[in-house]
Amino acid sequence: KNEVEQSPQNLTAQEGEFITINCSYSVGISALHWLQQHPGGGIVSLFMLSSGKKKHGRLIATINIQEKHSSLHITASHPRDSAVYICAVGLRVRFGNEKLTFGTGTRLTIIP
Amino acid sequence: DAGVIQSPRHEVTEMGQEVTLRCKPISGHDYLFWYRQTMMRGLELLIYFNNNVPIDDSGMPEDRFSAKMPNASFSTLKIQPSEPRDSAVYFCASSSHSSYNSPLHFGNGTRLTVT
Numbered sequence: 193k194n195e196v197e198q199s200p201q202n203l204t205a206q207e208g209e210f211i212t213i214n215c216s217y218s219v220g221i222s223a224l225h226w227l228q229q230h231p232g233g234g235i236v237s238l239f240m241l242s243s244g245k246k247k248h249g250r251l252i253a254t255i256n257i258q259e260k261h262s263s264l265h266i267t268a269s270h271p272r273d274s275a276v277y278i279c280a281v282g283l284r285v286r287f288g289n290e291k292l293t294f295g296t297g298t299r300l301t302i303i304p
Numbered sequence: 305d306a307g308v309i310q311s312p313r314h315e316v317t318e319m320g321q322e323v324t325l326r327c328k329p330i331s332g333h334d335y336l337f338w339y340r341q342t343m344m345r346g347l348e349l350l351i352y353f354n355n356n357v358p359i360d361d362s363g364m365p366e367d368r369f370s371a372k373m374p375n376a377s378f379s380t381l382k383i384q385p386s387e388p389r390d391s392a393v394y395f396c397a398s399s400s401h402s403s404y405n406s407p408l409h410f411g412n413g414t415r416l417t418v419t
Contacts, residue, residue, distance in 0.1 A: 294348075
């Protein structure tokens with residue numbers, strides 16, 4: 193079983209729709225990251241969170257530590273939001289050694 | 305700040321050749337990570353450094369891969385000899401602290417093709 197599961201794998205929506213991408217993980221973590229990878233290939237860090245909720249513009253990220261689940265929401269989606277969204281969890285391997293494990297990504301396509 | 309700088313952007317080489325990928329992290333960042341991305345396996349951590357010291361290289365596929373960080377502003381990932389299965393996009397990233405409490409800043413990646 194993968195330590196990080198994302199759903200859906202692919203998502204196509206109309207411009208303006210509310211988008212939700214989910215991430216579940218199976219182990220205790222130190223932090224969870226949401227990343228965005230555009231078709232050109234560059235990767236941008238959107239959020240890093242260990243509890244609660246964060247908001248940046250039209251993007252909202254939430255995490256429920258007890259349920260080992262995080263969601264990324266996009267309000268009023270726009271074609272420029274089309275990208276692959278990747279969830280990554282920080283695992284403490286041992287003291288002084290923490291590493292990120294990545295989900296396989298959700299490919300989002302917003303149609304004008 | 306110029307961000308994390310990787311070179312080259314693209315590398316095409318023949319099997320058996322040595323390949324060297326380069327990375328300049330953001331000034332002041334203590335952590336540097338090398339990742340590999342393939343269609344089959346997604347993003348995988350190869351190795352990371354803290355204050356120029358390798359902390360975890362368990363993701364390095366085999367002895368053909370080596371990484372160095374001679375100073376705080378430069379790191380290399382070397383593959384010798386290269387094989388077609390090494391074809392992937394290699395990303396370097398840096399952060400000011402560990403993934404516990406600091407976001408990652410990625411370079412634009414190096415797309416490696418080994419024929």
